[in-house]
Amino acid sequence: MVKICGIGAGYVGGPTMAVIALKCPSIEVAVVDISHSRISAWNSDQLPIYEPGLEEVVKECRGKNLLFSTDVEKHVSEAEIVFLSVNTPTKARGLGAGKAADLTYWESAARMIADVSQSNKIIVEKSTVPVRTAEAIEKILAHNSKGINYQILSNPEFLSEGTAIQDLLNPDRVLIGGKESPEGQKAIQALKDIYAQWVQEDKIITTNLWSAELSKLADNAFLAQRISSINAMSALCEATGAEVSQVSLALSKNTKIGSKFLNASVGFGGSCFQKDILNLVYICEGNGLSEVANYWKQVINVNDYQKNRFVKRVISSMFNTVSGKKIAVLGFAFKKDTSDTRKTPAIDVCKGLLGDEARLSIYDPRVTEDQIQRDLSTNNVEWDHPIHLHPLNPTMVKQVSIVRDAYEATKDAHGICILTEWDEFKTLDYQKIYDDMQKPAFIFDGRNILNVGKLREIGFIVYSIGKPLDS
Numbered sequence: 265m266v267k268i269c270g271i272g273a274g275y276v277g278g279p280t281m282a283v284i285a286l287k288c289p290s291i292e293v294a295v296v297d298i299s300h301s302r303i304s305a306w307n308s309d310q311l312p313i314y315e316p317g318l319e320e321v322v323k324e325c326r327g328k329n330l331l332f333s334t335d336v337e338k339h340v341s342e343a344e345i346v347f348l349s350v351n352t353p354t355k356a357r358g359l360g361a362g363k364a365a366d367l368t369y370w371e372s373a374a375r376m377i378a379d380v381s382q383s384n385k386i387i388v389e390k391s392t393v394p395v396r397t398a399e400a401i402e403k404i405l406a407h408n409s410k411g412i413n414y415q416i417l418s419n420p421e422f423l424s425e426g427t428a429i430q431d432l433l434n435p436d437r438v439l440i441g442g443k444e445s446p447e448g449q450k451a452i453q454a455l456k457d458i459y460a461q462w463v464q465e466d467k468i469i470t471t472n473l474w475s476a477e478l479s480k481l482a483d484n485a486f487l488a489q490r491i492s493s494i495n496a497m498s499a500l501c502e503a504t505g506a507e508v509s510q511v512s513l514a515l516s517k518n519t520k521i522g523s524k525f526l527n528a529s530v531g532f533g534g535s536c537f538q539k540d541i542l543n544l545v546y547i548c549e550g551n552g553l554s555e556v557a558n559y560w561k562q563v564i565n566v567n568d569y570q571k572n573r574f575v576k577r578v579i580s581s582m583f584n585t586v587s588g589k590k591i592a593v594l595g596f597a598f599k600k601d602t603s604d605t606r607k608t609p610a611i612d613v614c615k616g617l618l619g620d621e622a623r624l625s626i627y628d629p630r631v632t633e634d635q636i637q638r639d640l641s642t643n644n645v646e647w648d649h650p651i652h653l654h655p656l657n658p659t660m661v662k663q664v665s666i667v668r669d670a671y672e673a674t675k676d677a678h679g680i681c682i683l684t685e686w687d688e689f690k691t692l693d694y695q696k697i698y699d700d701m702q703k704p705a706f707i708f709d710g711r712n713i714l715n716v717g718k719l720r721e722i723g724f725i726v727y728s729i730g731k732p733l734d735s
């Protein structure tokens with residue numbers, strides 16, 4: 265049996281390797297991680313991440329050709345192909361802090377591969393890395409090699425959290441970058457043979473290494489740019505009486521533009537968009553391309569502006585203060601169908617409201633109390649942020665309660681902020697919620713998922729992104 269090993273059992277490594285195991289029964293897939301708690305969760309009934317369909321895939325393959333282990337060295341040394349899916353966050357300190365990718369985890373994994381390898385290997389970059397990282401890994405491997413031949417491939421992952429399994433089973437495209445040498449082409453073919461088990465051949469694109477690495481950064485930058493573009497329009501809509509949903513509809517019918525990523529919102533979140541754009545900015549600056557860097561920086565600036573604008577709107581609508589007022593926060597994950605809160609706009613919005621001394625009652629169907637407390641207690645500023653995010657002082661933490669359902673969150677509240685587009689928020693009994701709230705009762709729909717007309721009929725004062733305000 266061919267053996268492959270995935271290093272990093274996170275949001276990418278776990279689902280990606282599980283789908284390979286599902287589609288390639290003749291391959292033995294080991295997923296390894298240095299985090300004991302993550303691996304024991306992968307081996308339990310409570311998987312460490314929530315993704316629709318993931319549990320079924322893991323249950324189908326675990327114990328057959330899929331295993332999760334902390335014995336990183338053993339499984340790496342035995343594998344013919346090693347997928348690297350470790351985290352590459354934004355560097356917190358030192359040169360390039362706040363922008364450059366932190367390749368500490370990446371480098372330590374590469375050094376470990378060099379130390380434990382006894383046979384030739386294909387190393388597949390799955391993590392999102394700065395362009396030309398393959399060159400760096402090659403240097404580490406060459407320096408330590410014992411006559412072992414390593415072929416490096418770039419195979420960036422394009423899954424979206426919340427639809428990871430669907431995206432992996434039916435990808436738009438699979439991108440594989442490699443060298444033009446015969447060995448490089450052989451390695452590309454070996455990886456293509458794996459994907460060919462379930463992906464149509466014309467969806468598998470091959471490029472050189474640097475194009476594949478840069479394409480992933482470009483992909484996230486373009487997606488985030490669309491969100492910032494429509495969010496920038498939403499501010500103009502509010503100022504002029506246009507409606508952003510109507511503008512989106514008009515744009516979406518232009519086949520040159522299309523309909524995806526055109527929903528105005530409180531802002532984008534997630535672990536990738538901001539960090540990858542910052543990384544792009546850093547790479548541009550390092551190459552003397554300051555105008556190009558400034559262009560991409562603006563995508564993040566608009567996102568920060570949008571979150572800030574939302575906080576200001578809540579406070580100004582509620583008679584210029586939320587001090588002592590109870591605000592129900594519905595949704596904390598950065599998008600629906602995931603439990604991930606990394607860089608969720610909810611963090612910034614909650615901190616902004618707490619800064620004006622609001623009392624928050626937070627409900628999210630998938631996010632745990634521990635996650636919310638951790639997110640609100642740490643200082644995760646990575647950028648010269650217009651909203652000043654402080655770690656919360658103990659008094660502020662007392663102003664937050666995390667509750668188990670939307671009705672409990674909204675009872676006696678003065679206002680509601682919808683911060684994640686969970687489907688269940690669309691079908692709540694808003695009449696009952698209104699009856700149980702303080703009056704006037706405000707709703708701030710940061711995801712534009714609610715029926716504004718119906719809410720106004722009930723009696724709510726409603727703010728939706730990019731729509732005319734209540735008079």
Ligand code: NAD
Pocket residue numbers: 271272273274275276277296297298299302336349350351352369370372373390391392393421422423424425535536
């Ligand atoms: P994650 O933090 O969820 O998972 C990374 C895992 O790697 C962690 O469990 C960590 O313990 C493990 N790890 C770190 N160093 C290790 C080592 N030396 N040996 C073994 N395990 C090690 O991160 P993620 O969200 O899965 O992202 C991983 C990479 O994929 C990042 O580069 C990210 O930018 C990229 N990516 C993420 C997404 C996404 O939606 N989350 C999508 C596409 C690409």
